[in-house]
Amino acid sequence: MCHHRAFRIPPPFWDEPVMAQLAALLDAPRPPEPLDEKSLATAATHLWRAERRLAAPGADAAGRQTARHLRTTRAALAEAGLVLQDHDGEAFHSGRSIEVLLFQDDPSLSAETVLETVRPSIYLRERHIQLGQVIVGRPTREDLRNGHA
Structure with a gap:
């Protein structure tokens, strides 16, 4: 009994x-x-950015081992319902739910194409929780006028 008698509260009396x-x-x-x-x-x-950096050419053995751990982490997240979508090389059209940061003229292209993913799209249990950000390449206007595209 560490408290004074006046401050002691009896246990409640509740029926069964x-x-x-x-x-x-x-x-x-x-x-x-x-x-x-x-x-x-x-x-x-x-995680996605670290994977991309470590996947770059010229990575040493420690970098390759770290990249393997990151891939394993990504696979575990995918099993839990978290999916990261990279858009590099995909065809682009204005109805896609990705944010275009920059349109860049590229005479080697015949159609609008995602050149680089700056931030991936992320889905949690098939629900979009992060909008991807991309840089889109497009044929030059001159090539389109000349009918090369």
């Missing part, structure tokens, strides 16, 4: 049905906490 209901509520599984999708998308984007 109330005690059973309280026990059932305490034993019930709690719903999972909702994920912070923005933080998850940020972490996945950094």
Whole structure:
């Protein structure tokens, strides 16, 4: 008894049905906490960037090992329902749900094509949680006028 008698509170007196209901509520599984999708998308984007840097030509053995760990991490996230989509080399049309940061003229192209993904699109359980950002290459206007595209 570490508190003075005036501050001691007796235990509550509840009848048996109330005690059973309280026990059932305490034993019930709690719903999972909702994920912070923005933080998850940020972490996945950094994972994606690290993968790309380590996949660059000239990586040493330690870099290749780290890249393997990152690929394994990405696969585990995919199993949990988090998918990262890179858009490099894909055909572009204005109806796609990606953000274009820059249109760049490229005479070697015959149609609008994603040249570089700056930030990947991210899906959590098939729901879009991050819009991808890309740089799109397009045929030059001169090539289009001359009928080369």
